[in-house]
Amino acid sequence: MARTTGSHSDITGPRVRAAALKLFARSGYAAVSMRAIAAEVGVQAGALYNYTPDKQTLLFDLMQSHMEALLAQMPAGAGDPMVDLEDFVAFHLRFHADRPDEVFIAYMELRNLTPENFARIEALRRTYEDRLERILRAGQAAGVFRISDSKIVALAIIAMLTGVNTWFRIGGRLSLDEVVAQYWDMVRSAVGAGTLPR
Template sequence: MARTQGSHAGTTGPKVRDAALRLFARHGFAAVSMRQIAREVGVQAGALYLYTPDKQTLLFELMRDHLEDLLADWQAPEGGAAAQLEHFARHHIAYHLDRPDLVFIAYMELRNLSPENFAMIEGLRGDYEDRLEAILQAGVAEGAFDVPDTKLATMAVISMLTGVTTWFRDGGRLSRGDVENIYWDMVRKAVMSGGA
């Protein structure tokens, strides 16, 4: 029997990805077996291979799709570099808070990618980082930002913004809006000329 009765290709494929995401985030890629993923989905272990060739492909596709969706979702607004930077900061926080498991996997499981898959993910991450660096470079050219090394500032800002996913919980002391406002203020002060 290839599939548990009642399972369908149109729904089982996404269930396989969702189960892999949950299990990788909870236990780590190396500790999760295809048999565990199958059990979580409710199919025979052999049936997983109808949806993915292997566990490495599942990990890679989760990371790739996350980054491709992030790149597609963010559009620079009209206006100067300060307006674009604010939009980037707020968008990054909002987007990532909705996907904490994907964020965790995207950073913690890079070491488990094959060299070819790692290169592709690094390329997508570089594309995203380049968007922020272009904003910072434009701000320096406008005289609005005082950033001696835009590449370093890019990495620092992304690291700070992404870190929100490690501690934020809905229903906590701060709302999502509060977090966006506070983090935008910190980013603004870190890059603006005179720390304004």
């Protein structure tokens, strides 16, 4: 299929993904048509197929890009469970704070992935969860964390941290630094490490 006159794949492709991200987050994947995405970009509906084979591929690409960026920027770890846990908490909150649409789609639209695409995204999510679980197990072994099931605690911490995106807004009552500090206190208590003076 010929490319639409005046379009450029390096410009229009990112615009297609940005439009899909916005519309999926606002209206939900199922309610958004390729025609609506095309209208948001300002191209004919048929032109979208120069940049993506279908809507499912767009959804998968958005989720995969989000997870790959998350994993690529995740702290490597210092080898001290307390430091590593604090770094994980701060990283998760700061990484997601300015990506509310990506977070919404990554968690709420999993059900709309094909089984194959779901398995691929779940594998990336497990890699991230496993990083936190390894920190928790190291803290258990060192006697600094008092937890009984590192998997459940890891999932609970991630759910708590991700929930910040439902209410936090830049410029709101609390700064991001204040939110990070308060959530670190809560996570530290959740793993039985108590609240330490700053």
